[in-house]
Amino acid sequence: MSHQKILILDFGSQVTQLIARRVREAHVFCEVHPCDVTDDWIRAYAKDGNLKGVILSGSHASVYEDTTDKAPAAVFELGVPVLGICYGMQAMAHQLGGKVEGGHMREFGFADVRARGHTALLEGIADFTTPEGHGMLNVWMSHGDKVTEMPPGFKLMASTDSCPVAGMADEARRFYGVQFHPEVTHTRLGAAILQRFVLQICGTRADWVMGDYITEAVEKIRAQVGDEEVILGLSGGVDSSVAAALIHRAIGDQLTCVFVDHGLLRLNEGDMVMDMFVGKLHAKVVRVDAA
Template sequence: MTPPIEPSVLDAPASTSQGFDALERQMIVILDFGSQYSELIARRIRETQVYSEVLSYRTTVEQLRQLNPKGIILSGGPNSVYDQGAPQCDPGIWELGIPVLGVCYGMQLMVQQLGGSVERTDRGEYGKAKIEIDDPTDLLTNVEDNSIMWMSHGDSVTKLPEGFGLLAHTTNTPCAAIAEHDRNLYGVQFHPEVVHSQFGQALIRNFVYHICKCEPTWTTEAFVEESIREIRAKIGDKRVLLALSGGVDSSTLAFLLHRAIGDQLTCMFIDQGFMRKLEPERLVKLFHEQFHIDVAYVNARERFVDAIAGITDPEEKRKRIGHEFIRVFEEESKRLGPFDYLAQGTLYPDVIESADTNVDPQTGERVAVKIKSHHNVGGLPKDLQFKLVEPLRKLFKDEVRKVGRSIGLPEEIVNRQPFPGPGLAIRILGEVTNEKLNILRDADLIVRQEINRAGIYHDVWQAFAVLLPVRSVGVMGDQRTYAYPIVLRCVKSEDGMTADWARIPYDLLETISNRIVNEVKGVNRVVYDITSKPPGTIEWE
């Protein structure tokens, strides 16, 4: 029987007999062929309360046997399966006896490797398409006929492998969903993982529960319990230095570590000069007086600003900031330490976006494009003096929030909007100066004040200001001005992997614009970014 539908991941009570090791054995593996949505598939699997993980398409059958997943999903990708050098999976996958679901490119690869045909067609299919169901069993149980699914392909399956049957078709795609029921091999040409696919999650649940026979064991309580056990086993009697930023990730990590190892934890807040207005002072006071967790405050503003002086490339900014973070921690640890471990609030999307797991060892080329490095992943120096401890690196943002709530983190931090590790340094395009930092702090404060005042702070994923490295002509009090523009960025999202620009009221936009222009010296223009992710990213750098 299919477990009841839960509203979101990690809500079910934990089984007292299962720790995190047991949860990992109840897992679905996603093999990544270069899709920007591979992590989104993982996210959708976790919404069924089953653990999932993204691995390189080069993962071998032997490695998969060791992992012993309950199911395998082959992601989409930018290639055509008939291209020279197109990525291939280990063909032994089809003989593992483990259910496999191919999505878009993944389905086409399945067809090609098993003796079918894939060809470029005269009519591609992009965007919404109605699927007509030919076989409503197994994979398409509870998926309504003529429902909308999201398509994005120019190639199509023209001949099915022996033993495969048709599950669904569309007007332009004769093979929209296929199956070889005896071996539990399934394929869909559409993308069930995107929100535009009306019954996409129902399909995913069918694969996870009906076909892979998984149980919903990926829960908050089980994660916390086993994480504490693993932290204690790894750390022993050693001391840990935590890079505290005040966001939900590092704050949840602070609470989790403090519960696990108590006074062996020292939190250090490095004020790098890129924080929002009044945040450093508020953070230190909150942790000291309300949470009773000691925080060592280090004022390194001048040092960090100097480290990126004249730097305009965003990747170089991130790397220099990450490098400087580690160096400061190393120096300060000598004063407060010694410490053996550095704790970081690295999350799973950080790891995926920064990883080079799909680099071809012969050509050096990547299958998936690295979007951006993260200061706590891509900016670490090779001569790092600490051992890293990153208990949250397998979690998505909303999973971290659930963990935070479960261990007593206040809602004001749990619901805090994401803020990048490099801070305002990557919200100032081009060179960062103290003058620009002061301008952006004042503008950002106004944005946050008005979003809060309008009562929509929790309705948007992020709302912030960006300072552009250009100036434009304006008029104030009959005087010509030549000042900076501020970009207002407000987006809605579930997990930060995709996002849509927020349709906030015009009168609120007007209020924010008027206040910034009137109150922030050096700004004479405010514009609103109406770009979604993709094609853009949430942050500008």
């Protein structure tokens, strides 16, 4: 089954995978890829028409440093909505003609953000309303630098006393940026904000659930492999173990796993790997004692 998808570009944030988790909880398929993919890669990724939006993750870096990663320019040329989170917003601002400067004090922890401008991203989303009628959000901040000048075409979407541009939006191009982290549970309505972006602004179908992934992956593997043989390096870690289990379910004895026991595993962990894959899954595993 072909799914519409969201692309998450990872700039190195510790919580990038949480962005993916929140998107998937909205039953939308997404993939995380490194931020340094090329413009050609971005265009090829979008070529099938299933890419509905892009999210730029946070980072520990500063956008104005020469060695810092930037978002591929093609991201802003695809015509799909883009959401920048923390550093992702700063990268968007910096690359589209705004200004980012180092802050005098790092902001880390809870903050009350005033939603402004009634943008499509934050319209009707608020934790509480002030006596003056201002919608407020309880969010989690983690940043040192901040946007001091928005790019042309952007308007103010959110602010705090210490961060005048805590959110910005160019609704004509459907570009949005937030300085806070909607993916963490500390931002109480963060999931609602991300769902608003992927489901309403991007218009992505909510047709992906994790429970169906195994069936889809098995069918895809069978079609790709056919009657060929597959060899897989099995370390016993999560990634190779999940890959081995999926491939074995798909093609059975056409798969041969090679487990190199290098002597650096936990006590008896090598035996546990063999017990799981040979004893329980009945997979073909060649164990190499390289201790």
